[in-house]
Amino acid sequence: MMALSFDLALAALLIVSALAAVAGRGLxxxxxxxxxxxxxxxxxxxxxxxxxxxLAEAAIGAGLTGVLLLAAHGRLRREGLEADPGAGGQGxxxxxxxxxxxxxxWAWFALPEPATATRAAxxxxxxxxxxxxxxxxxxxxxxxxxxxxxxIVLLAALVALWxxxxxxxxxxxxxxxxxxxxxxxxxxxxxVLPPLGLLFGAFLVWSGADDxxxxxQGGTVLAASLLLAMMAGLYLPPRIGERLWQSALVLGxxxxxxxxxxxxxxxGGFLVxxxxxxxxxxxxxxxxxxxxxxATLALLVIGPPEQAHNSxxxx
Amino acid sequence: MTPLIWLVIxxxxxxxxxxxxxxxRMPAVALGAAVATLAAALALAAQVSGLGxxxxxxxxxxxPIGIVLKADGLGTAFAVMAALVMSxxxxxxxxxxxxxxxxxxxxxxxxxxxxxxWAALNTVFVSRDLFxxxxxxxxxxxxxxxxxxxxxxxxxxxxxxxxxxxALTGSLLYLAGVVLTYSAHGTLDMAMLLARMPATGDxxxxxxxxxxxxxxxxxxxxxxxxxxxxAAAPAPASAMLSALVPKASLVILLRVWFEAMPDAAGDAALxxxxxxxxxxxxxxxxxxxxxxxxxxxxxxxxxxQLGYFIIAFPLTGxxxxxxxxxxxxxTGMVFLALSHGLAKxxxxxxxxxxxxxxxxxxxxxxxxxxxxxxxxxxAFALAAVTLAGLPPSGGFTGKYLMMxxxxxxxxxxxxxxxxxxxxxAAAYLYRPLAALLAKDESRACAPVSRARQAVxxxxxxxxxxxxxxxxxxxxxxxxxxxxxxxEGL
Amino acid sequence: MNGLDILALSASALVGLGIYxxxxxxxxxRRVLAFNxxxxxxxLWFGAAGACGGVGVDPIPQALIITGIVVALAAxxxxxxxxxxxxxxSGPTLPEEAPCDPEPxxxx
Numbered sequence: 001m002m003a004l005s006f007d008l009a010l011a012a013l014l015i016v017s018a019l020a021a022v023a024g025r026g027l028x029x030x031x032x033x034x035x036x037x038x039x040x041x042x043x044x045x046x047x048x049x050x051x052x053x054x055l056a057e058a059a060i061g062a063g064l065t066g067v068l069l070l071a072a073h074g075r076l077r078r079e080g081l082e083a084d085p086g087a088g089g090q091g092x093x094x095x096x097x098x099x100x101x102x103x104x105x106w107a108w109f110a111l112p113e114p115a116t117a118t119r120a121a122x123x124x125x126x127x128x129x130x131x132x133x134x135x136x137x138x139x140x141x142x143x144x145x146x147x148x149x150x151x152i153v154l155l156a157a158l159v160a161l162w163x164x165x166x167x168x169x170x171x172x173x174x175x176x177x178x179x180x181x182x183x184x185x186x187x188x189x190x191x192v193l194p195p196l197g198l199l200f201g202a203f204l205v206w207s208g209a210d211d212x213x214x215x216x217q218g219g220t221v222l223a224a225s226l227l228l229a230m231m232a233g234l235y236l237p238p239r240i241g242e243r244l245w246q247s248a249l250v251l252g253x254x255x256x257x258x259x260x261x262x263x264x265x266x267x268g269g270f271l272v273x274x275x276x277x278x279x280x281x282x283x284x285x286x287x288x289x290x291x292x293x294x295a296t297l298a299l300l301v302i303g304p305p306e307q308a309h310n311s312x313x314x315x
Numbered sequence: 316m317t318p319l320i321w322l323v324i325x326x327x328x329x330x331x332x333x334x335x336x337x338x339x340r341m342p343a344v345a346l347g348a349a350v351a352t353l354a355a356a357l358a359l360a361a362q363v364s365g366l367g368x369x370x371x372x373x374x375x376x377x378x379p380i381g382i383v384l385k386a387d388g389l390g391t392a393f394a395v396m397a398a399l400v401m402s403x404x405x406x407x408x409x410x411x412x413x414x415x416x417x418x419x420x421x422x423x424x425x426x427x428x429x430x431x432x433w434a435a436l437n438t439v440f441v442s443r444d445l446f447x448x449x450x451x452x453x454x455x456x457x458x459x460x461x462x463x464x465x466x467x468x469x470x471x472x473x474x475x476x477x478x479x480x481x482a483l484t485g486s487l488l489y490l491a492g493v494v495l496t497y498s499a500h501g502t503l504d505m506a507m508l509l510a511r512m513p514a515t516g517d518x519x520x521x522x523x524x525x526x527x528x529x530x531x532x533x534x535x536x537x538x539x540x541x542x543x544x545x546a547a548a549p550a551p552a553s554a555m556l557s558a559l560v561p562k563a564s565l566v567i568l569l570r571v572w573f574e575a576m577p578d579a580a581g582d583a584a585l586x587x588x589x590x591x592x593x594x595x596x597x598x599x600x601x602x603x604x605x606x607x608x609x610x611x612x613x614x615x616x617x618x619x620q621l622g623y624f625i626i627a628f629p630l631t632g633x634x635x636x637x638x639x640x641x642x643x644x645x646t647g648m649v650f651l652a653l654s655h656g657l658a659k660x661x662x663x664x665x666x667x668x669x670x671x672x673x674x675x676x677x678x679x680x681x682x683x684x685x686x687x688x689x690x691x692x693x694a695f696a697l698a699a700v701t702l703a704g705l706p707p708s709g710g711f712t713g714k715y716l717m718m719x720x721x722x723x724x725x726x727x728x729x730x731x732x733x734x735x736x737x738x739x740a741a742a743y744l745y746r747p748l749a750a751l752l753a754k755d756e757s758r759a760c761a762p763v764s765r766a767r768q769a770v771x772x773x774x775x776x777x778x779x780x781x782x783x784x785x786x787x788x789x790x791x792x793x794x795x796x797x798x799x800x801x802e803g804l
Numbered sequence: 805m806n807g808l809d810i811l812a813l814s815a816s817a818l819v820g821l822g823i824y825x826x827x828x829x830x831x832x833x834r835r836v837l838a839f840n841x842x843x844x845x846x847x848l849w850f851g852a853a854g855a856c857g858g859v860g861v862d863p864i865p866q867a868l869i870i871t872g873i874v875v876a877l878a879a880x881x882x883x884x885x886x887x888x889x890x891x892x893x894s895g896p897t898l899p900e901e902a903p904c905d906p907e908p909x910x911x912x
Contacts, residue, residue, distance in 0.1 A: 093827030101820025157878035160461030498853035
């Protein structure tokens with residue numbers, strides 16, 4: 001009974017915050033409600049028992065996406081473009097939305113009894129996967145090709161984002177110049193939190209092997225630490241093409257493909273991980289992935305090179 | 316290492332390599348990756364034609380746990396076509412997207428984006444896992460949107476924004492269908508789905524996936540994003556976008572309908588889809604007829620041609636009786652898609668030469684160019700032959716097979732639509748051709764090397780050869796063909 | 805009606821709300837926001853379906869959803885940057901949906 005009322009309350013809050021995000025007046029309000037909504041979704045995942053997903057949703061879905069939307073709102077406001085012109089074609093949109101919602105609701109009740117064959121196959125394969133966390137096993141062993149492509153998708157989004165820079169700004173540092181008062185709160189946070197973030201992020205990756213966590217979740221924490229340092233003015237964002245950063249960006253996919261090729265040449269197939277070496281190879285892949293994810297996510301949030309910076313400091 | 320794996324990995328490694336080398340070395344590295352991928356595609360084709368469909372179980376895991384890659388005739392043919400087009404695009408881009416012509420930014424971004432598009436295409440052509448296809452489609456869309464935005468102009472950014480919205484909506488709809496499918500059947504693998512017990516929700520799942528893929532293939536009425544996007548992109552990018560990108564979602568559509576869930580196809584749905592395809596053929600053709608800009612004519616032509624592919628669906632379907640003419644319709648559509656890819660890319664590359672050498676953007680700027688740049692005019696004419704479906708091109712072979720199937724199936728209105736589409740194509744392609752051959756004095760053109768003009772000529776010629784020597788490709792496409800394509804949906 | 809049913813139905817409602825926003829909103833940033841709503845709603849539906857087996861949530865949907873979350877972020881990052889770049893040149897809506905401003909009375 002207690003559980004049911006909790007579920008009902010959570011569902012109601014989810015829908016209300018989503019409504020406010022979609023139809024609420026004012027773009028800033030909508031973004032704030034979206035972040036609230038994201039945290040509630042993470043709560044729903046925790047309620048379901050899917051802790052890895054809850055971590056990912058909180059960090060990436062609510063956290064990073066929220067930051068992206070806020071930063072975009074700020075940029076638009078600087079140019080007077082944040083005024084909301086309202087909605088149009090509401091009738092058609094309402095029909096479309098209601099139609100899909102009803103289809104999904106109907107489909108839910110039309111679902112057949114879950115087949116047990118997949119679970120059985122998973123259970124018998126898990127001991128050979130090399131890691132104890134079944135989600136990590138799926139992500140980095142059974143369906144590793146998806147994860148490889150996913151890391152490439154992140155990189156593609158970054159290159160795509162760089163293309164939106166103005167030609168005049170191409171050689172500048174990424175993002176807008178940050179001004180943090182030296183000695184102020186942000187600058188202090190920027191000194192204290194990133195090392196903690198580094199530790200925590202690394203821990204999340206390590207713990208993801210057999211417990212909850214993972215490369216994406218850990219990488220996000222690392223990216224947040226990097227972002228904090230950059231926003232506090234303690235570290236300048238790079239220019240496009242800086243050797244160290246480019247190497248960090250491609251390291252994850254390169255290590256991933258290299259391990260896959262070793263599998264093809266030595267172990268009988270692309271991305272094959274024999275049980276004896278699986279854990280070691282997975283940790284190697286995850287380390288590379290985490291570095292790349294951290295770099296890519298940080299640069300995705302920083303954005304394209306925007307304007308001529310004052311030439312503070314050497315290149 | 317099998318060519319199948321190399322086909323997917325080579326462009327990925329190329330994209331990664333291109334991002335770490337200094338900017339002036341990017342074209343060379345990209346061309347190296349292009350050669351490697353082309354070699355892999357040809358090696359795979361040889362392997363498939365000799366040994367039959369090639370299967371790779373990634374990680375050594377079988378479905379429902381693992382992901383399967385399978386190269387059959389259809390996928391390999393598309394992979395070879397894509398490799399030819401991409402090689403041509405890379406050669407053209409060396410000139411037109413050089414830093415001094417297009418700016419440092421565009422010259423930097425084109426190479427990794429091109430290779431990423433290629434990697435995504437190859438993945439989609441060979442993967443048999445519904446979610447893996449989703450990730451591939453997303454990679455394709457993000458890179459393609461960036462290519463549209465490359466010019467940085469107001470039109471380019473607006474077109475890219477519109478494209479992104481349509482692409483993301485399409486992906487979400489497709490993903491919804493995938494989610495329903497896994498939740499009902501516990502597997503994402505197409506072969507396993509074929510053997511499943513049908514569930515009540517399958518029709519909805521198939522409908523959602525189809526709607527999403529139709530949005531990405533720019534099928535009427537979801538086509539509005541395509542003409543401005545393909546017109547605003549630099550010509551080598553437009554060649555990729557028109558010739559190859561819609562083919563990816565088309566291949567997935569084919570696979571989902573014929574290999575995964577042929578039994579979920581309903582008669583009414585098939586006819587509605589084909590009706591939309593018919594409207595696309597006529598609407599696209601009419602719009603192309605009234606355009607003034609060269610690239611818009613070519614882009615609307617793509618809208619029309621994409622409609623043909625959908626018309627093939629009911630020609631292979633209908634009621635549950637076996638349809639012996641289905642094989643012809645299916646093969647005809649594939650022929651049409653392959654020839655379209657080659658011919659359309661040739662057209663856009665020629666348009667690119669005209670723009671970069673002569674500053675020609677509108678049809679009236681083409682006057683007399685046939686004498687100034689005869690090879691490129693000839694390439695355009697050859698491509699037009701294929702697109703209008705005139706013999707002896709690959710376009711003709713495809714249309715002929717489809718029209719034959721239409722008559723035998725008793726769906727002769729679609730045959731009429733195809734004839735009308737061919738006439739419209741001849742009409743809207745006549746206008747640029749007439750301008751090219753006009754006796755007027757042409758604009759001043761910078762000299763263009765023969766080698767540069769030979770690239771689109773080779774692509775257009777390949778489309779013709781596909782029609783002349785059609786027996787071998789015909790047999791090749793049949794390798795690994797799903798039963799539903801033989802017996803009908 | 806158990807907890808999973810509630811979750812699945814609210815997830816369906818969230819997807820519907822998101823699609824409404826995607827189609828009806830004029831400001832492009834709201835559309836990117838709505839896109840994320842659809843994605844997260846869809847993933848919740850998927851998770852609920854994966855929990856039907858009784859022995860906790862199926863790990864395959866969890867892995868697919870994490871992948872989906874990351875892919876959605878990549879798309880959002882590009883989308884948000886594109887909105888800003890486009891808005892600087894053409895305003896915060898698609899050109900065909902821009903609100904019609906009343907003509908200024910300067911006698912043209």
